[in-house]
Amino acid sequence: MTMVSEVLSARCINCRITRPTGTQVPLSTLKAGVKAVLVGFDDSLDAPTTRRLMDLGFLPGRCVELVRKAPMRDPLMFRVCDYELVLRGAQAGKILVQTEA
Amino acid sequence: MSTTSAAFAVHAEQVDHDPRALRWVSMSTLPGTGRLVRCPGSLGELLDQDWFTDALAERHGLWLWLRDDLSWSGVGQQVRRGLVGALRAPDQWGFEDATEDLIRVVLRDVLAGETGEYIRSHGGNIEPTRISADGSVELELSGACSDCPARGITLHDRVESVLRERLTDLGEISWHNAHRESSPQRLFHLLPTRRR
Amino acid sequence: MTLRHPGSGAVQLTPQLERFALVGSPNAGKTTLFNGLTGLRAKTGNYPGVTVSRYEGVTRFSGHELLIEDLPGTYSLDPISPDESIVSGIIDPEVAEHDQPRGLIALLDATSLRRSLGLLAQLMTTRQPVAVVLTFTDELARRQGRVDVAALSRALGLRVIPVISGRGDGVRAVQEAMVEVDSWPAPAIVPPSDHDELRGWVDSVLAAAGYQVPEIDSRTRRIDGLLLHPVSGTLIFLAVMYAFFQIIFTVAAPMQDQVEAFFGWLGGLASEGITIGWLSSFVSDALLGGLGGVLVFLPQIMLLFVMIALMEGTGYMSRAAFLMDRVMARAGLEGRAFVALLSSLACAIPGIMATRSLPSAKDRIATIMAAPLMTCSARLPVYVMLIALLVSPDAKLGPFGAQGTVMFGLYLLGAVSAMSAAWVFKRIGGRSGIALPFYMEMPSYRLPSLRTVALTVWESSKAFLRKVTSIIMITTIVMWALLNLPLHSDADMLAAGVDPTDEVAASAYVIDNSLAASVGNAVEPVFEPLGFDWRINIGVLSSLAAREVFVATLGQVAAAQNPDNPGSALQTMTVDSGARAGEKLFDTATVIALLVFFVYAMQCMSTLGVIRRETGTWRWSLIAFGYLSVLAWVMAFAARSLTLALL
Numbered sequence: 001m002t003m004v005s006e007v008l009s010a011r012c013i014n015c016r017i018t019r020p021t022g023t024q025v026p027l028s029t030l031k032a033g034v035k036a037v038l039v040g041f042d043d044s045l046d047a048p049t050t051r052r053l054m055d056l057g058f059l060p061g062r063c064v065e066l067v068r069k070a071p072m073r074d075p076l077m078f079r080v081c082d083y084e085l086v087l088r089g090a091q092a093g094k095i096l097v098q099t100e101a
Numbered sequence: 102m103s104t105t106s107a108a109f110a111v112h113a114e115q116v117d118h119d120p121r122a123l124r125w126v127s128m129s130t131l132p133g134t135g136r137l138v139r140c141p142g143s144l145g146e147l148l149d150q151d152w153f154t155d156a157l158a159e160r161h162g163l164w165l166w167l168r169d170d171l172s173w174s175g176v177g178q179q180v181r182r183g184l185v186g187a188l189r190a191p192d193q194w195g196f197e198d199a200t201e202d203l204i205r206v207v208l209r210d211v212l213a214g215e216t217g218e219y220i221r222s223h224g225g226n227i228e229p230t231r232i233s234a235d236g237s238v239e240l241e242l243s244g245a246c247s248d249c250p251a252r253g254i255t256l257h258d259r260v261e262s263v264l265r266e267r268l269t270d271l272g273e274i275s276w277h278n279a280h281r282e283s284s285p286q287r288l289f290h291l292l293p294t295r296r297r
Numbered sequence: 298m299t300l301r302h303p304g305s306g307a308v309q310l311t312p313q314l315e316r317f318a319l320v321g322s323p324n325a326g327k328t329t330l331f332n333g334l335t336g337l338r339a340k341t342g343n344y345p346g347v348t349v350s351r352y353e354g355v356t357r358f359s360g361h362e363l364l365i366e367d368l369p370g371t372y373s374l375d376p377i378s379p380d381e382s383i384v385s386g387i388i389d390p391e392v393a394e395h396d397q398p399r400g401l402i403a404l405l406d407a408t409s410l411r412r413s414l415g416l417l418a419q420l421m422t423t424r425q426p427v428a429v430v431l432t433f434t435d436e437l438a439r440r441q442g443r444v445d446v447a448a449l450s451r452a453l454g455l456r457v458i459p460v461i462s463g464r465g466d467g468v469r470a471v472q473e474a475m476v477e478v479d480s481w482p483a484p485a486i487v488p489p490s491d492h493d494e495l496r497g498w499v500d501s502v503l504a505a506a507g508y509q510v511p512e513i514d515s516r517t518r519r520i521d522g523l524l525l526h527p528v529s530g531t532l533i534f535l536a537v538m539y540a541f542f543q544i545i546f547t548v549a550a551p552m553q554d555q556v557e558a559f560f561g562w563l564g565g566l567a568s569e570g571i572t573i574g575w576l577s578s579f580v581s582d583a584l585l586g587g588l589g590g591v592l593v594f595l596p597q598i599m600l601l602f603v604m605i606a607l608m609e610g611t612g613y614m615s616r617a618a619f620l621m622d623r624v625m626a627r628a629g630l631e632g633r634a635f636v637a638l639l640s641s642l643a644c645a646i647p648g649i650m651a652t653r654s655l656p657s658a659k660d661r662i663a664t665i666m667a668a669p670l671m672t673c674s675a676r677l678p679v680y681v682m683l684i685a686l687l688v689s690p691d692a693k694l695g696p697f698g699a700q701g702t703v704m705f706g707l708y709l710l711g712a713v714s715a716m717s718a719a720w721v722f723k724r725i726g727g728r729s730g731i732a733l734p735f736y737m738e739m740p741s742y743r744l745p746s747l748r749t750v751a752l753t754v755w756e757s758s759k760a761f762l763r764k765v766t767s768i769i770m771i772t773t774i775v776m777w778a779l780l781n782l783p784l785h786s787d788a789d790m791l792a793a794g795v796d797p798t799d800e801v802a803a804s805a806y807v808i809d810n811s812l813a814a815s816v817g818n819a820v821e822p823v824f825e826p827l828g829f830d831w832r833i834n835i836g837v838l839s840s841l842a843a844r845e846v847f848v849a850t851l852g853q854v855a856a857a858q859n860p861d862n863p864g865s866a867l868q869t870m871t872v873d874s875g876a877r878a879g880e881k882l883f884d885t886a887t888v889i890a891l892l893v894f895f896v897y898a899m900q901c902m903s904t905l906g907v908i909r910r911e912t913g914t915w916r917w918s919l920i921a922f923g924y925l926s927v928l929a930w931v932m933a934f935a936a937r938s939l940t941l942a943l944l
Contacts, residue, residue, distance in 0.1 A: 109493055109494065109496065109497030109500075110496075110497040110498075110500040110501040110504065111497060111498070111501050112452055112488075112497075112498050112501040112502050112505065113454075113484070113485065113486055114451055114452060114454065114505075115451075115454050115482075115484065115485055120485070123485055123486070126452070126501060126505050127501070128497075128500060128501050128504050173485040173486050174485065174486060174487075177485065177486030177487075178486070178489065181486075181489060181494065182494070185494065185497065214451070215447055215448075
């Protein structure tokens with residue numbers, strides 16, 4: 001492995017959560033317009049997907065918000081990192097957030 | 102808007118003509134200003150081990166001059182982590198007075214940056230003629246700008262506001278030649294004359 | 298997960314020039330800048346071993362010639378698929394070794410800077426020369442955002458060039474920067490990689506640059522409130538699709554009439570003006586007949602291209618993908634595959650090119666294999682001709698016109714078959730590698746520049762026009778030759794009992810004994826179960842080059858029999874020999890079999906060529922040709938058998 005790829009692969013080590021606490025809920029359960037803060041990723045999500053989500057702006061500490069769902073309830077449009085991104089419920093279910101309330 | 106633990110938000114900026122120095126900019130205000138003598142965590146250790154030939158803190162920036170045998174590309178990440186950790190314990194920082202040095206460094210930075218470029222683009226030049234330990238500064242404005250009647254409003258204010266924003270211990274700023282108001286005779290000099 | 302390739306696959310298409318790589322996320326305006334820098338001088342190739350297209354172009358500036366490589370849009374240098382490994386390999390200095398680009402130009406969208414700085418941080422970690430191009434600064438301002446470019450440059454330690462796409466001064470500024478690559482500033486230390494430290498670095502840099510987050514694009518929010526609403530959004534989407542089809546049939550009609558009239562007039566001129574018999578036949582049958590039949594549909598295909606380009610340029614295509622993702626997921630695909638298949642309704646070629654937007658190689662292959670099944674405009678002349686032979690214009694099926702219903706049925710069959718084919722190819726593509734997660738950025742609605750729309754339409758039309766002017770022309774001419782050779786002297790004809798002065802009988806004799814007829818009869822065993830005779834056979838064989846040629850070929854055959862009314866000639870044509878001797882050639886079962894054959898058969902050399910170009914290998918073109926030919930025969934046979942059973 002090259003230096004660059006090693007550095008990139010090591011990134012998500014400390015943001016994967018095995019046992020979410022009561023306040024840490026999946027992103028897919030968020031209601032539209034409710035602001036939440038990202039806390040980490042469920043352990044069951046594979047590492048490459050976790051790192052890709054981080055590269056898309058889903059970093060622990062960032063604000064996330066559900067904008068709308070598609071007519072058939074999937075996929076979901078989120079606002080994260082000042083832009084709009086579409087994810088399927090399957091992935092959104094593995095992203096753990098904490099609502100500000 | 103993203104929620105950020107402000108202690109983590111730092112980045113390093115190059116210093117003009119000084120490869121030994123880096124200005125570490127912090128989103129949160131530093132715990133104090135002046136020469137850094139005591140610091141918690143790993144940064145404190147680096148400080149004690151004389152990694153730095155000097156360390157000066159302004160409101161939002163920590164100036165670090167690295168020892169000659171070390172390189173920023175080698176130790177940069179360590180320093181960053183140390184700084185981020187140290188910002189978590191702001192009450193354990195210790196400073197000593199270094200007003201003159203700090204003003205000199207920040208002034209040089211301001212004049213090397215946009216403000217200085219703005220002045221130079223109009224054909225002017227600002228030099229510090231005196232920096233005192235009590236924080237008072239005398240600046241000399243020369244070049245095409247020195248005769249401009251507008252200089253009082255734009256240049257002086259601009260430079261002063263930028264400096265005050267960064268330096269808490271800045272005293273009075275006086276301008277060399279500032280008392281020379283533009284007089285009617287001066288204006289006549291700008292009119293075309295038949296005399297040579 | 299970096300794959301090592303000998304030479305890193307970065308062997309330039311145009312060596313000896315200094316090479317710069319354009320890196321950035323999709324939607325950042327990379328293509329616009331690339332087009333601005335290279336004009337139409339870009340070359341396309343493939344990265345070795347993967348189905349990713351490669352774009353290189355030369356930009357000229359004050360005596361310098363520089364090579365620009367437009368790397369595929371990416372959010373990260375951390376690859377999660379073999380395709381991405383290729384790209385990150387080009388940038389990773391340890392992989393690229395001696396083939397590193399001279400400098401990296403990072404394109405960052407000013408409206409999503411908080412995210413884009415993450416990619417920039419990764420690029421800076423490679424310690425190569427990097428310069429930043431900031432795009433959409435005008436949109437940033439429009440949405441009450443702001444950024445101090447000089448302060449950003451200082452905070453990053455890099456050169457930052459603000460650019461407003463489409464403006465020439467931006468392109469010049471980038472060219473200037475490339476020429477001055479040796480004086481690009483570089484920071485003393487690279488940004489952090491740990492996610493918390495990176496977040497801090499990004500936020501700190503943005504704060505120092507006075508970055509004001511652009512307000513949520515209220516215009517886009519409001520429009521999306523309508524266009525993506527569960528009820529109104531779906532209805533509007535269906536309306537847009539309906540409009541799509543209306544263009545195909547109704548809107549283009551007046552223009553089609555004009556084109557048809559024009560060719561009719563030209564044909565008249567030809568037959569009157571040219572006295573040499575064979576030349577007159579050549580000009581009116583081969584040239585005008587062949588071209589005319591195709592160009593009649595040109596207004597409609599151009600309109601479709603324009604509509605697709607507009608949907609793409611405004612950002613509506615992303616909304617279409619959002620709405621259709623759930624449906625596409627049933628076939629194992631994703632929303633963006635819908636866009637590719639929709640484009641295939643105009644022409645499979647731009648549709649296949651549109652699969653570049655799919656990150657998953659398996660999705661790309663599956664969609665490429667399915668695209669030819671969508672009812673492209675080339676099938677229309679054939680369908681129109683055959684449906685006229687099947688049902689009369691007045692016939693009705695309940696409240697609907699019978700002809701329209703059959704047409705609709707054919708479109709539906711094509712679409713359902715396409716989705717099924719995609720599903721199959723996705724499944725058999727193997728279970729190697731992880732399933733790529735679906736993610737898609739939703740851009741703001743933008744008013745596309747006329748130049749961008751024109752360039753997009755031109756890109757789509759290029760292949761189609763090339764097909765018309767070369768493949769169709771050549772095939773029609775060859776068919777004309779095959780139908781009129783070998784030459785027969787009057788003596789030969791008299792000996793066969795044909796009166797040489799009777800033009801109709803003479804030309805019928807020529808055709809019945811032509812080279813084409815020999816070929817058509819030779820392949821009879823293959824097509825006989827479908828009810829085809831030699832005339833349909835040569836029509837089908839000639840249309841392997843391009844579907845429209847079928848009409849031209851059968852037109853020539855029919856015109857020989859009845860120059861004044863070829864249509865009725867087709868109606869009354871009878872089979873010469875074999876099991877169906879004496880029966881009407883175009884009876885119901887045969888026409889239905891023929892229609893179904895055309896739904897499935899791969900009859901377009903241009904499409905095969907594009908598949909090869911997009912996948913980098915002939916393998917998939919051959920697979921497509923193979924499976925579609927078999928499917929065409931089987932389904933045509935099934936359709937014929939079913940029709941015969943029901944009648």
